[in-house]
Amino acid sequence: MSEQLQTLEPIITVDDLSSKRRLRDLPWWLFAILLIAVYVVFIISSNENYNKAFVFIKAGLYITVTTTLKSFLIALIFGLLAGLGRISKNVVINNIARFYVEIIRGIPILVLIFFIALVGVPVLVDGLNTFGYWLADNGVGFLGKVFTAVTNKDISMNSRAIIALAVTYGAYLAEIFRAGIQSIVKGQTEAARSLGMSYGQAMRYVILPQAIRNVLPALGNDFVAMVKDSSLVSVLAVRDITQVSRLYAGSTFRFRESYIVLAVMYLTITVVLSLLVQLVERRLKTHE
Amino acid sequence: MSNSDYIIEIKDLHKYFGSIKAVDGVNINIERSKVVVVIGPSGSGKSTLLRCINHLEEPTSGEVWIDGEKITHAAKQINEIRAEIGMVFQLFNLFPHLTAMENVTLAQKVVRGRSKEEAKQIAMEKLQRVGIPEKADVYPTNLSGGQQQRVAIARALAMDPKIMLFDEPTSALDPEMIKEVLDVMLDLAQEGMTMVCVSHEMGFVRSAADEVIFMDFGKIVEHTTPDGLFNNPQKDRTKLFLSQILEH
DSSP: OHHHHHHHHHHHHHHHHHHHHHHHHSOHHHHHHHHHHHHHHHHHHHOHHHHHHHHHHHTTHHHHHHHHHHHHHHHHHHHHHHHHHHTOSOHHHHHHHHHHHHHHHTSOHHHHHHHIIIIIHHHHHHHHHHHHHHHHHTTOHHHHHHHHSSOGGGSOHHHHHHHHHHHHHHHHHHHHHHHHHHTSOHHHHHHHHHTTOOHHHHIIIIIHHHHHHHHHHHHHHHHHHHHHHGGGGGGGTOOSHHHHHHHHHHHHOOHHHHHHHHHHHHHHHHHHHHHHHHHHHHHHHHTO | OOOTTEEEEEEEEEEEETTEEEEEEEEEEEETTOEEEEEOSTTSSHHHHHHHHTTSSOOSEEEEEETTEEOTTOTTTHHHHHHTEEEEOTTOOOOTTSOHHHHHHHHHHHTTOOOHHHHHHHHHHHHHHTTOGGGTTOOGGGSOHHHHHHHHHHHHHTTOOSEEEEESTTTTSOHHHHHHHHHHHHHHHHTTOEEEEEOOOHHHHHHHOSEEEEEETTEEEEEEOHHHHHHOOOSHHHHHHHHHHHOO
8 A cells, every 4th residue: 555655656746746837837817808708798698788788889899990900000100200210310300209209108198189189180270271271362272272171170089089099109109119120230230231222221121121020019019008098089979889888888877787898898809919919929939 | 533543542530439549540542453451459440440431430530532432421422332342240240031142132122223133143143152052042040150151242242342341251250160251252352352351360361461451549550461461560569469369
């Protein structure tokens, strides 16, 4: 009996250790989230109140997705330009880029959304309109029409929300691009320039391809963050899932159903996207 | 116009980094097809001098003339002039996101405006010339140091440069790979390429150099021939340096 135990013990310990470690390494947090999601899906399909809330809120999904995608695409352009501006040796460009980044990063996103949508855009459009009328008064009516064609009435809250999110995230993405570009060793620029490439050519063909590859995971993370921050556009009455949930909760007083469904919707999107980002990150690493 | 007997003219060149005088009043004239090797202790300003020739460093004062054109403070044509001056770096500086072939074709297409086919054909010639045509589709990370440096040489040669600059091209290489790079350089020298090399390969100095420049503290201590350097060094500083590097 005792002999048997002695021979068994070490075998058990070895097995036990590795299986323990395997258990510890499992993504329990993910299982927990999946469990919640499955549970909520079950409630939605079985409970009439949850079902109604879900069907109502689902209608906002299109706006949430399109707003995020459009804003992010524009933000990528703003971010790349501002990021290039931040490393520019031209004092004027450099300071404009720095000014933009610092101002945006110094103000809460919620305040920025109010400001850009309700102050920034109207003031800019009014200014352009006034300029257009002035041009028309001075005999260049065809040019004036370009500036008076769009008035504030024509710009929907949804468009303003997209502009606001894009301008805001552009500043954050600028810092990602800047860091990415600066992470490429100086020798790369020197090699490109020594072959006769201009600064722009060296950037485009040598530096940016490497830098963008390096910052892909960071960009992905910011995209996930933007999905969440897109909920802020609800303050402009844009009917994304957050706004629709608020409307539903307000009219039916079913707060619990509305916000549980809403939270799980965001959670599902962000977890799936985060896992995708991790996957991309891992693939980039193995291909290095 | 300046005297076009010389392909490179450096006149009273100074380059300061803050209070450090990296290059301190250098005058050099280099004739076509000459191979000039610059030697000297580390920090003597050799690399900075070389980098001033293609304006990777902007001189603090003085003039650099390439083939009768003044390049100092001529930002506009600098890209055209640089395309005529190939440079090979200590750390190769290949573009890691491109294959060997793409490394050699990129600037041909972008700077020289050559067609894809033409650039590829020239690239293949150059890769053959440096002895690694079979590595055309390989990425730099999968090449040895010696192979990377040879691709870098092919990349520079593909631009049909008038001048080649070598900035310690073998310093980062394992000993067994130094020869393959030096062989390529020797070949180039024999074909009449104008070369300026910062290097401590005394074998290369002996067999390929027409002139040797010994620098210390940003100044030229001695400008002589290989024979003059090894057999008849004039300055004590040169003798000391030679004794230090030739002792073993």
